Amino acid sequence: MGVSTRPRLRVGFVRAFWAAIRAGASREEAAAAAGISFSTGKRWFWERGGVMPAVGSMRPSGRSLSFAEREEIGLLRAAGCGVRAIARELGRSPSTVSRELRRVPRSSSDRHRERRRYRASVAQADADRKSKRAKPARLATNVRLRGQVQDRLRHNHSPEQIAARLREDFPDDPEMWVSHETIYQSLYVQGRGALRRDLHQRLRTGRALRKPHRAADQRRERFAGMVMISERPPEVEDRAVPGHWEGDLILGSTQSGSAVGTLVERSTRFVMLLHLPGGHGADIVQQAMVTKVATLPEQLRRSLTWDQGAEMANHVQIAEATGLSIYFCDPHSPWQRGSNENTNGLLRQYLPKGSDLSFYGPGMLDQIAAELNARPRKTLSWRTPAEALDALLSGQPGPPGVATTA
Numbered sequence: 310m311g312v313s314t315r316p317r318l319r320v321g322f323v324r325a326f327w328a329a330i331r332a333g334a335s336r337e338e339a340a341a342a343a344g345i346s347f348s349t350g351k352r353w354f355w356e357r358g359g360v361m362p363a364v365g366s367m368r369p370s371g372r373s374l375s376f377a378e379r380e381e382i383g384l385l386r387a388a389g390c391g392v393r394a395i396a397r398e399l400g401r402s403p404s405t406v407s408r409e410l411r412r413v414p415r416s417s418s419d420r421h422r423e424r425r426r427y428r429a430s431v432a433q434a435d436a437d438r439k440s441k442r443a444k445p446a447r448l449a450t451n452v453r454l455r456g457q458v459q460d461r462l463r464h465n466h467s468p469e470q471i472a473a474r475l476r477e478d479f480p481d482d483p484e485m486w487v488s489h490e491t492i493y494q495s496l497y498v499q500g501r502g503a504l505r506r507d508l509h510q511r512l513r514t515g516r517a518l519r520k521p522h523r524a525a526d527q528r529r530e531r532f533a534g535m536v537m538i539s540e541r542p543p544e545v546e547d548r549a550v551p552g553h554w555e556g557d558l559i560l561g562s563t564q565s566g567s568a569v570g571t572l573v574e575r576s577t578r579f580v581m582l583l584h585l586p587g588g589h590g591a592d593i594v595q596q597a598m599v600t601k602v603a604t605l606p607e608q609l610r611r612s613l614t615w616d617q618g619a620e621m622a623n624h625v626q627i628a629e630a631t632g633l634s635i636y637f638c639d640p641h642s643p644w645q646r647g648s649n650e651n652t653n654g655l656l657r658q659y660l661p662k663g664s665d666l667s668f669y670g671p672g673m674l675d676q677i678a679a680e681l682n683a684r685p686r687k688t689l690s691w692r693t694p695a696e697a698l699d700a701l702l703s704g705q706p707g708p709p710g711v712a713t714t715a
Contacts, residue, residue: 323384326350373436374401374409379429382409386427412436447487448495454485458492465658466684468492473691532622535637538614538645545612545636551576551701552611554633555649556598558589558620559656561666569666569674570597571656573649574609577697578689580652580681582674586667591622595630602631606702612636614646655681 322343329339340350374382378399385395392410396403412432448455454475461471468489479485544550553575561567570583583597602610612634615621624635638645659677660666669677682695689697 330354373440374405376429376433379409379432382406383427383429383432386410446495447491451484454487457485458487462492465680468496469687470685470691473687474685477691532617532619534625535617536635538636538638541612541614541636545575545614548576550611552609554613555646556613556615557646557649557653558585558594558618559653559660559666560589561660562663565665565667567666569656569660569669570594571649571653572598572601572613573652574694574698575648577694577701578648578652578686579694579698580656580678582656582678584669584671584674589620591620594620595623595627598627599630602633607632614638614649616643616646652681655684 322345325343326339326345329342330336334342336350336354337347340347343350378401381399382395385398390398392406393403396406399406409432410427412427412435448458457475458471461474462468466474471492472487472489476486545553551574554572555575556570556572558568558570561569566588568585568589570585570589572581572583573579581601583594583601585593585597587593610632613627613631614636615624616638617640621627621635621637624637627633628635643650656677659680660669679695682698683693685691685693692700
């Protein structure tokens with residue numbers, strides 16, 4: 310049996326043995342179930358001091374390797390596995406495994422680190438020691454960098470946008486680079502607060518603490534005459550052709566009955582907002598959409614994908630007036646309008662839930678859309694939607710994933 314298969318089988322024996330122990334089998338019964346000798350099973354049992362590995366301990370345990378993962382690295386390495394084979398077995402990246410294997414104790418008499426044996430216990434002790442080391446916060450020690458980050462937060466840029474744009478704006482100055490996680494920790498984590506605490510209000514969520522995302526509202530209504538998303542041309546799905554839009558409503562407070570319509574172009578993520586005075590009935594939405602779409606050049610009027618809300622009851626009239634082919638999502642499937650859902654989340658920073666959205670007139674909505682279109686976006690290689698749209702209309706090469714007109 311070759312070296313490439315033997316280590317994987319050995320790990321399978323180990324897992325089978327401990328699975329049987331966990332199920333209540335004796336050491337002898339577990340060894341038989343795993344297909345190993347009783348002496349081997351006994352040795353494995355005593356090597357762990359009789360302590361069973363936790364269920365799923367061989368799966369990634371978070372950002373840091375667990376002791377169980379380090380034990381498996383040692384086992385696979387001793388069996389002759391390479392870095393990538395170990396990474397596949399653990400579900401970790403090869404760079405993580407490579408760094409871990411370098412946790413071999415230094416020795417002045419041994420210049421060949423790769424020849425020394427990796428030991429999980431020694432590596433775990435080294436990791437524990439380094440984790441306790443005092444590390445000054447990067448944003449606390451670099452005043453110039455802190456000023457740049459705080460200024461961009463005040464302009465409502467997200468930490469990820471800031472981190473990526475700093476590399477673009479200061480390509481030859483690594484001292485002005487910072488990860489988005491460092492920015493989040495400076496805002497959220499006690500003892501890491503190098504940034505002004507009130508700047509968390511500039512984040513899209515406005516939260517002072519991290520919380521999991523809530524499920525999106527799944528209200529849907531069906532009506533006759535819809536062309537479903539399954540009939541939409543493939544060119545829309547891969548975003549290769551510009552001019553395909555996703556749309557939805559952002560609802561205000563229940564008492565006001567107000568709403569704002571949103572339109573997002575799939576290739577560039579360019580957003581337009583619909584002013585809906587007096588409610589969001591089908592006739593009002595139709596009038597606002599026809600007016601707004603009329604401002605677009607012909608090559609940007611191809612299709613529109615919407616959910617099954619009653620506000621689109623006049624979709625036939627809208628299609629005739631605008632030239633858009635209109636498609637409807639499946640019930641309870643907000644991911645089919647992913648760009649629009651993401652944009653609506655960004656817009657909640659400007660249009661808070663529970664507020665009366667009739668307060669925002671056409672000029673205010675255009676200003677909000679302009680600010681959102683001026684934000685750098687990761688999916689556009691950190692260009693802004695406005696820059697991507699300008700490049701598209703001028704025929705210049707755009708970032709990956711953004712088509713240009715012929």
